[in-house]
Amino acid sequence: MNAPNDRKYTESHEWHLVQGNTVTIGITKIAADQLSDITFVDLPAVGAAVTAGKAFGEIESVKATSELFSGVSGKVTAVNTDLADHPEWVNSDSYGKAWMIKLQTTNPAEVEKLLSADQYNKKFPG
């Protein structure tokens, strides 16, 4: 259940795939397993502003509702609208098909504050 090395993480279990100024965000497999079966993902609209450390959406499972947090600030450039019909992807393919939003970062320095995969795996051995 190791978190992949190609991305960075928050302590609130969101992964951040950084490609230049574009950051793709989803939640980790550990988070998905803890929430159990996901039933609903509420995401912002394209163009919305996202602030580091603030909630950008909500995720609902048969057990709980949680907020989704971004580790970086920016503007939403794309939203995975398929999750509306396929919330189960968050459980089955947390790091792939279940990406949630893409951001154009406004403060790339924030990326440096995120956890590396090693740090995340050590903190949350699953």
Added chain:
Amino acid sequence: MESSVEQGLALLFEESSAGNCAVSLPPNDVSDAREGTRGLKPAARYEGIPAGLLAGEPPPLPEIGEQDLVRHYTRLSHRTFSVDANFYPLGSCTMKYNPKINEAAASMPEFLNLHPYQPADQVQGILELLYQTRVFLQEISGLAEVTLQPAAGAHGEMTGLMVISAYHRDRGEDRINVLVPDSAHGTNPASCTVCSRVAQTVASKPNGRVDLDDLRKKVDRNTAALMLTNPNTVGVFDEQIGDIADILHKQGAMLYMDGANLNAMLGIMRPGDFGVDCMHINTHKTFSTPHGCGGPGSGPVAVTNQLSPFLPIPQVIKKSDGTYDWDENRPKTIGKVRSFYGQIGVLVRCYAYIRSLGPDGLRNASEKAVLSANYLAARLKGHYKLPFAGPYAHEFIMIPEFGDSGVTELDIAKRLIDHNFHPPTMSWPVHHCLMIEPTETESLRTLDSFADCLIKIAREAKETPDLVKNAPHHAPVKRLDEVAAARKPNLRWQA
């Protein structure tokens, strides 16, 4: 497979057969549309009403005879699970037995038939009861004054935070932050938001107590209060409470106590004595009103002298001539938080409970609640993981850990249903846990049969995990597909 009708699970619609009827209506002697149209065909009877608004046929209501209708609802009522029928060890909710004398008191016509607009001199009886209840709760909490107005626990939290905010504002301070431990009830941060305060999380130590270093770091002159449940949600009493109060008070912040777990300390210790400034009391839990599934609750708030000028109005008072009245004269009050005077029916039950047990009886109830929880924990240790060390207050949490069997807390809960035990609180406040609160009224025999059952389920989880994972086997409804129900809800019967 049996049909839903054969299983006794049919909806009224499925039990319907044409021509049956549970009531005999007299012949219709009232014209239902226009004068003089009775007996005419519908088309003529409803002349003038636009065709688009007329239903073509009567609605397809179920057609059922009286006896079948009675049996339908009687069957459903027999499936109702209640603490009057079975053990209900629901942690953090104090689903205790509610003595029937409370119901007798609350049903007295002298209380039932009162009107809230009656003048005080006509309702001295209920005013005396409310005043005495207020005095009892002041004594039990060790605090200076109680308002009975809030209608539920979370409403009490809101009222308490409003009172604390009004106190700080009165001193010229707008303290925006409220600290909440990470093990808190979800209502705590929600109440902060409702009161326009910002909730900040305080970490807990691995032993379940507040991390004092983290608390010291986070308390400053912008801190309005800390909201603490003690004994806390993992079932342990935080004996650092005096230090916690000192850390807050040094910065002018208040210590708010969530009274959800008051059932562990009646007559043993008083929150006011260990530094609490403000707390709510879930009288429906601790002082025994049947609750759950939406009500009714009641959440009186107790405060120190420092905070009492800000309590809601009206306040019930005893005048120097011995009569009772409503006092509205509080210049600093936050105002009313509810219409009229609170949940009177719940407060009557609270009064009856306190009076029938008396001070020694209340203490005895708490001692037994604590003893029962610790007895169950001792019996289950070794069969389940107990992540926090005892001694416990009136509840404890345990985690089913059965390695590769894949048996989870949900499976244990479902298997308990097969043995007529209500499943305990699940998956909160610690992942994968079960939170067990036996309360004071269960006999040793019941506690033992519950412990025996959980030990048997632990054995099944290791030896025959599928038996547990497919439970319940003896309930009218088997394992439900909760995922499909949430993702594709089917909310309406269709033919």
